[in-house]
Amino acid sequence: MITKPSLPAGNKIQRLRLFEFSLYAIVFVAALGIPFFLDIFANLGWKGVWYDWTRLLPFVLIFLANNYIFTPKLLFREKYLWYVLTCILSVIAVVFLSGFLWDIISPEMAAFEGVPPHYKMPPPSGMPPPFVAPKPPFAFAAGKPIYLYFHFGKAIIAFLMIGFNAGIKSFVRWSEEKISQAEKEKQHLSTELAYLKHQISPHFFMNTLNNIHALADIDVEEAKNAIIKLSHLMRYMLYESDTQEVLLIKEIHFIKSYIELMRLRYDEKNLTIETKYPDDTDIASVPSFLFLSFIENAFKHGVHPRNHSLITISFSVENGLLTFRIVNYSWNVSTQNETTGIGLENVRKRLDLIYKDNYTLDIQTLDNLYTVTLKIPVT
Numbered sequence: 565m566i567t568k569p570s571l572p573a574g575n576k577i578q579r580l581r582l583f584e585f586s587l588y589a590i591v592f593v594a595a596l597g598i599p600f601f602l603d604i605f606a607n608l609g610w611k612g613v614w615y616d617w618t619r620l621l622p623f624v625l626i627f628l629a630n631n632y633i634f635t636p637k638l639l640f641r642e643k644y645l646w647y648v649l650t651c652i653l654s655v656i657a658v659v660f661l662s663g664f665l666w667d668i669i670s671p672e673m674a675a676f677e678g679v680p681p682h683y684k685m686p687p688p689s690g691m692p693p694p695f696v697a698p699k700p701p702f703a704f705a706a707g708k709p710i711y712l713y714f715h716f717g718k719a720i721i722a723f724l725m726i727g728f729n730a731g732i733k734s735f736v737r738w739s740e741e742k743i744s745q746a747e748k749e750k751q752h753l754s755t756e757l758a759y760l761k762h763q764i765s766p767h768f769f770m771n772t773l774n775n776i777h778a779l780a781d782i783d784v785e786e787a788k789n790a791i792i793k794l795s796h797l798m799r800y801m802l803y804e805s806d807t808q809e810v811l812l813i814k815e816i817h818f819i820k821s822y823i824e825l826m827r828l829r830y831d832e833k834n835l836t837i838e839t840k841y842p843d844d845t846d847i848a849s850v851p852s853f854l855f856l857s858f859i860e861n862a863f864k865h866g867v868h869p870r871n872h873s874l875i876t877i878s879f880s881v882e883n884g885l886l887t888f889r890i891v892n893y894s895w896n897v898s899t900q901n902e903t904t905g906i907g908l909e910n911v912r913k914r915l916d917l918i919y920k921d922n923y924t925l926d927i928q929t930l931d932n933l934y935t936v937t938l939k940i941p942v943t
Contacts (some may be wrong), residue, residue, distance in 0.1 A: 576743050583760055586734045591728075617666060618817055622658040623722060630726050635733050655722040662718055744776070751877060769798070772822075775829045786828055793825055801853070812848040812942070816841055816879065818903050819859060823877075826863050840878035848881055848942035851918055857911050858890050866892025866934065886942045894934040915940070 599613040630651070638647035758880050772794055780787040821917075823837060859877065867873045876891045907928075915923050919940060926937040 838876040862892040
């Protein structure tokens with residue numbers, strides 16, 4: 565099953581942070597555009613825009629404080645009571661500061677906000693200036709009692725801004741932790757798979773060397789050819805050891821070479837090996853060395869030194885499902901079951917790590933006939 569490569573964890577986290585700051589930038593630009601949407605620029609020019617932007621300064625300060633201090637230092641460290649109290653005190657301070665700034669720097673702006681809508685347009689030439697309505701109760705005129713500098717509407721805006729910022733940062737932090745956890749699990753999976761595959765390699769290597777050692781006493785030239793074949797197999801194992809999946813055609817070539825090595829050890833009259841491979845093997849992808857343990861055990865326990873033996877190996881691909889089946893007559897089923905325990909356990913671990921519950925492995929013994937059927941999804 566060939567899957568589309570995913571982005572590295574670092575790139576995913578960078579994209580998350582870019583998403584976070586893009587949202588903040590959109591809100592900030594929208595806030596800066598308020599004077600233009602409310603005709604402040606049309607009536608008072610850039611001076612009115614500057615006054616309005618200055619009024620936003622306390623809200624920018626509380627946003628920065630919540631973004632870089634309150635949320636990471638209090639909320640994310642589970643100091644919830646301190647976080648709530650800090651936010652409440654900060655909102656109160658910001659609202660009062662905004663009121664003071666409004667009265668100090670912008671009496672003209674306050675007067676503009678008190679003008680009825682039909683008086684905000686410039687008067688025709690020669691007409692007297694428009695009537696200026698009195699300041700509203702919350703115009704923050706000099707000499708008002710301190711409690712009148714508190715505006716509930718601004719407090720609600722400040723709380724909503726803090727909530728928006730805390731919600732975005734919490735979502736980004738949760739996503740980063742999820743990405744980091746997935747990366748750790750991926751690294752753990754790769755490490756465990758490499759460990760399981762390296763457990764298989766020495767076992768296979770020692771068995772093959774024993775075969776060549778036995779062949780050297782019979783035919784030296786054949787032993788040399790076997791060494792060459794073994795070197796090809798070991799090269800494949802070396803280069804594919806870090807690859808979780810390989811094309812099925814490569815794995816079948818590896819199995820064919822292994823079977824040819826095993827044939828050298830036995831008399832053709834004493835052993836029959838039947839194989840069946842699918843036609844389209846250059847499309848499907850499978851875990852490397854997944855079938856080797858089953859084939860090794862079939863040769864180890866399914867070949868009798870004197871009686872005729874039969875081993876059948878078949879692969880078939882249908883409807884996105886690969887079926888691998890190997891059948892051998894086991895001369896001592898109890899011994900085969902005991903010996904294959906470690907190898908079978910490793911295969912099951914690999915299958916669980918790679919496919920979870922999306923595979924079937926069926927092992928049956930009937931009248932000393934040992935049958936292994938493995939089904940895995942492929943594309």
